[in-house]
Amino acid sequence: MELPSKKCSRLWRLVLIFTLLFLLAILQRPRYTGNRSQNLQQSNNFVTTTSLLNYTDMKTNRKTLSSAYSTSAEELINVRVELESRKKLLENVCANIQDDTGSIEKAISKMIINENHGISWCPIYKAASSTWMKHFVTLAGLLSGTIMDLIRENSMQMNSIVRQAYITNTNSKTILKKMNKTKKFLIVRHPFERLLSAYRDKLEYMEGREYYYERFGYHIRQSYRKDKRDDSWGKQEPTFEEFLQFVAEERQFDEHWMPYYNACRPCGINYEYILKFETLQRDQNFFIQENGLANWLSTVENVENTNPRGPTTSVIVKKYFKNIHKSVLENIYKIYEMDFKLFSYSPEKYYMISIGDIHKNESIS
Template sequence: MRKSRVHRMVLATCLGSLLLVIFYFQSGPSPVAEDGILGSSWFSKTGRSPLQMLYDSNQLQHSPLHLAHQKRRELLNQVCDRYTRKRRLLSPEDLRHLVVDDEHGLLYCYVPKVACTNWKRVMMVLTGGGKYRDPLDIPAHEAHVPANLKTLADYSPAEINRRLRAYLKFLFVREPFERLVSAYRNKFTRSYNTAFHRRYGTKIIQRHRKHPSPEALARGDDVRFEEFLYYLIDPHTRKEEPFNEHWERAHSLCHPCLVHYDVVGKYETLEEDAAYVLSLVGADQAGIHFPTSSKITHTTGSEAAHFFEGISPFYQRRLFNLYKMDYLLFNYSIPSYLRLR
């Protein structure tokens, strides 16, 4: 019994140290990378890491784009200070959305439905050692194979801390309800997403449809938008299991009040923000650019408004409260089509 107790004490101490060490290096800004902390292979031709390029480059300091990103960082800090009373400790599970590029000193937190497929393609090019040249040459499904990219959760506590200090950390976000409608359209209105229909559609129909047909209960392929929203705001949903990443809040995936992000890109300004990040790496000089395609369709504000037409103000308010922190942290206005009063 005594040996078992000692083992438990040692385990608790180790786990506590892991969480405390991870948290320690995220609590403040990281203005300068630690020279040579993981070798110099990822330094640009200027001899500076992306993090140093961001904070120390005289060329960037007065550019309108640089100042816009500075304001986004400042807003994050202000909102976190105001609304986060007690900052919990990060766990390894919280780091699974942070993709690591050791070659260039990057940490990218991916948010589904915010161009994450193309960003993963770019990360595969950056980390592929010349295996890939053009991000669009990589099939979309390959970008989502876990083995093709490392995440921060794959490293030891000491390695995690070094990367959090020395690497440039960035994420891309999107107007929350446009992202939500995009997730619904992709996962519940496309015939090929049978896995989502069976996994989530059948459950949603069973809980939130009066008198469902046996076929609907079995197939789950005709979930209505209002049923999807009822599922999201139902307290039992999150008690039962975490949200799927496609409709989980961006701040719950990337933890911007615990991880100090250096660049907050936006879907609405995707092209220029992506170019900004890649210029800090020097990838643009190597001919690596973020993919742009006229074939890509995306949900607009007017399309999102159409989906909310039949939703009562009561449920609109409850849903907005669920995603409120994303609106505050990333400076999105309340959609004009909502009737919250």
């Protein structure tokens, strides 16, 4: 009789345990008021919203950036044809030019190479260099609010950040090996307008540009200001024409006005993309889209012009070049002749508005 009793006792204990668990389960169930299906939907919406909010924001931001650089199929074809035409012209002009190895190695050492994104850039200052310095800092994952604040306060230079982020190996063979795994590009600009932009930014006013005044400005003023009756005699800084005379006669180049041919050796380095400042937004959008960078880079429109004197517009160009003697421009052309020929630029419209041209035209476009 004891054995059945023990079995019954264990059975009752199991029944009691299951009953308690069932009651606990009922007590812990969510209590809904009103329409049950509506309450369930609200609960699900809350969970979905809170758990996926960051993902949704990130996805939206990426779509926004990508669409900012989107280009229609027809325009893609047109831009590609034009870029191929630029490259073909470059190859034709370079056909009879033998570039020396030393100069090519020097240019290679200045390349900014991002292996992760497969692009390399030869910086040409005063030709969208600030924009692309920012882009390369972004691609390195270093652009932050703190960094941007320091740059705005002039406590840090974007150029310095890029050079630190993309420290180049001193071995030219190693650099070349890395570079050849990427798509190489450069951005060029009309040589005359680049010179004007460099002058306005670095030499027109001494305040905040003391380094350039001490290095170049004082010497230019002392050497090329001949007429004391000139209205500019009381001005400490050199005039634009004095600056051009200095460049033409002494051929002392800073990185902001060094010829493209010297800086980037386009006849010795195979650049897959030649972008132009004059069609920058279109060319740049094409390059960014074709190389899968749209999700990584902020839009071009958000990048402010870093020249404190403002952008060099066609009105500004006319204002300065109408006071330049044509003979000075002709001498400058000789210095930058390779840049004009390699990248299909013409000096003619600037000659037309300069002093001493009998066919002077009052408009520039």
